[in-house]
Amino acid sequence: MASVSGLCSSFPSLKPNNRIGGELSPVRKDSLAVSTRSNSSFKHSVARELSADLSKTNDVAGLKQAKQDGLEKDPKALWRRYVDWLYQHKELGLYLDVSRIGFSDEFVSEMEPRFQAAFKAMEELERGAIANPDEGRMVGHYWLRNAKLAPNPFLQVQIDKTLAAVCDFADAVISGKIKPPSPEGRFTQILSVGIGGSALGPQFVAEALAPDNPPLKIRFIDNTDPAGIDHQIAQLGPELASTLVIVISKSGGTPETRNGLLEVQKAFREAGLDFAKQGVAITQENSLLDNTARIEGWVARFPMFDWVGGRTSEMSAVGLLPAALQAFDIREMLIGASMMDEATRSTVLRKNPAALLALCWYWATDGIGSKDMVVLPYKDSLLLFSRYLQQLVMESLGKEFDLDGNRVNQGISVYGNKGSTDQHAYIQQLREGVHNFFVTFIEVLRDRPPGHDWELEPGVTCGDYLFGMLQGTRSALYANDRESITVTVQEVTPRSVGALIALYERAVGIYASLVNINAYHQPGVEAGKKAAGEVLALQKRVLAVLNEASCEDPAESLTLQEIADRCHAPDDIEMIYKIIEHMAANDRALIAEGDCGSPYSLKVFLGECNVDELYA
Numbered sequence: 001m002a003s004v005s006g007l008c009s010s011f012p013s014l015k016p017n018n019r020i021g022g023e024l025s026p027v028r029k030d031s032l033a034v035s036t037r038s039n040s041s042f043k044h045s046v047a048r049e050l051s052a053d054l055s056k057t058n059d060v061a062g063l064k065q066a067k068q069d070g071l072e073k074d075p076k077a078l079w080r081r082y083v084d085w086l087y088q089h090k091e092l093g094l095y096l097d098v099s100r101i102g103f104s105d106e107f108v109s110e111m112e113p114r115f116q117a118a119f120k121a122m123e124e125l126e127r128g129a130i131a132n133p134d135e136g137r138m139v140g141h142y143w144l145r146n147a148k149l150a151p152n153p154f155l156q157v158q159i160d161k162t163l164a165a166v167c168d169f170a171d172a173v174i175s176g177k178i179k180p181p182s183p184e185g186r187f188t189q190i191l192s193v194g195i196g197g198s199a200l201g202p203q204f205v206a207e208a209l210a211p212d213n214p215p216l217k218i219r220f221i222d223n224t225d226p227a228g229i230d231h232q233i234a235q236l237g238p239e240l241a242s243t244l245v246i247v248i249s250k251s252g253g254t255p256e257t258r259n260g261l262l263e264v265q266k267a268f269r270e271a272g273l274d275f276a277k278q279g280v281a282i283t284q285e286n287s288l289l290d291n292t293a294r295i296e297g298w299v300a301r302f303p304m305f306d307w308v309g310g311r312t313s314e315m316s317a318v319g320l321l322p323a324a325l326q327a328f329d330i331r332e333m334l335i336g337a338s339m340m341d342e343a344t345r346s347t348v349l350r351k352n353p354a355a356l357l358a359l360c361w362y363w364a365t366d367g368i369g370s371k372d373m374v375v376l377p378y379k380d381s382l383l384l385f386s387r388y389l390q391q392l393v394m395e396s397l398g399k400e401f402d403l404d405g406n407r408v409n410q411g412i413s414v415y416g417n418k419g420s421t422d423q424h425a426y427i428q429q430l431r432e433g434v435h436n437f438f439v440t441f442i443e444v445l446r447d448r449p450p451g452h453d454w455e456l457e458p459g460v461t462c463g464d465y466l467f468g469m470l471q472g473t474r475s476a477l478y479a480n481d482r483e484s485i486t487v488t489v490q491e492v493t494p495r496s497v498g499a500l501i502a503l504y505e506r507a508v509g510i511y512a513s514l515v516n517i518n519a520y521h522q523p524g525v526e527a528g529k530k531a532a533g534e535v536l537a538l539q540k541r542v543l544a545v546l547n548e549a550s551c552e553d554p555a556e557s558l559t560l561q562e563i564a565d566r567c568h569a570p571d572d573i574e575m576i577y578k579i580i581e582h583m584a585a586n587d588r589a590l591i592a593e594g595d596c597g598s599p600y601s602l603k604v605f606l607g608e609c610n611v612d613e614l615y616a
């Protein structure tokens, strides 16, 4: 079976960093408007060349203007463009408007072969190709909503069995059949412990779909911040006894999640509760977490599959179990996602909303992430969509190398909160300040459930204001050459939420193919994790050195330089200073005399010898 890499690599001349030989030198600023519409890679290289050229003459704004001059301003032509490009998914009640992105027909034609290659790559991926070559893994999140698509019967059974187990377990918990040992008799709270893809999906969906009175309320520990963890546990108070703790980690070894678990287990011990009777694990079979849960006899364990990445795991047990426990209709979520999957398999660009998004992203960011994606949902319940997308897009697309090993430093930055709240925060800069972004508006047509609306002034409801703010901001931005996409859904329902997730998952996959990168690994994250491990190892050495000094002479204090030398880490003196500053601030068994503002004045000692540690 052809790999994604193999398919993409047949388009070397279209990589962003490539330059079409001989075409650059004659191009001048006044010809840019035409050039940008005729060839994408040409556009990048021309843009770079002209950027360098223009900055010499302090006329960078001229270059930007040249691109924006192409935005259609005539209202009639703009309306025609709107209608012409409007995508509608009738059954899902979802619309996609790309008319406020300035791509031309020529640009679309130029991109067409690359889209066809991307569609083919997606097809291969769905058929079970090793689409994550670095990790030698299949990428199968699309099978989760339609198990029949999984490449073999074993996987199909795994998916169906897990879904059935999730539903049964959630029903049993909600009905009180599975209950905590406490006298309350049923679980009332969920405490979800996980980070990144093992938190962001469940957080987004919980916020999006939360009814006013869910059968179980959910809260999250998604960090190793002790104060944050204490706060969550304190908020639970006596309800800890009726809290179902779901520990989610695909790898089963993520330090933040492990720490969260250990802290929660300590809280259970202190409250005289048996954690195992209230703990659930979602993780890969035989991971550290899985083995711990099995050996300790936790209430339940659910599998996380090797072929589902953390950031695309919302439709696996990771997202489905918390959602089902809150009584969200997870089958509807799956249907929404599956319908969107079907639509985004189209190989006709205009009929494929994910491809249209990828096209807009490519145009707006020059295929090199030159602009940020600002996500603005005009609906409070979708507040966390931008945070969710931040991981999905940035962890997938933010890559140093492409599939052919060229250094490309790809990515698209994503941020945003919600409209119209952001109108009073940063829209000022979007409208008038540095032009380094494009906007995605998320519009929800239904303001309130039927029968609840009222006019707060004649003919106008509160929701009309929200609508007006969205439309006004979209128009005002466009009038100042700021491009935008608008995604419209009828309502925020399990189905539309599933569809939105699927839409963006596929858009990221297609875009990754367009720019020839592996969207399904995250090698960059490892560097920070490794460095954090080294800091903690250094901290242990610092403590050992101080302990040794104390054992020799309890009154002996050491300078930072002496500690660094004795740790055989003279180059790490700054880190040693930070370690001591942090430990001193937390009343740890270490005394730092002097002024932390003047590192050379510091004298550090333990004051007490720990003989056991000395010979450890």
Ligand SMILES: O=P(O)(O)OC[C@H]1O[C@](O)(CO)[C@@H](O)[C@@H]1O
Pocket (backbone or CB within 6 Å): 195, 196, 197, 198, 248, 249, 250, 251, 252, 253, 254, 257, 309, 310, 311, 395, 522, 525
């Ligand atoms: O589910 P895990 O294995 O705990 O990983 C959590 C997150 O950490 C990352 O691996 C990044 O460190 C994400 O990709 C992932 O979603």
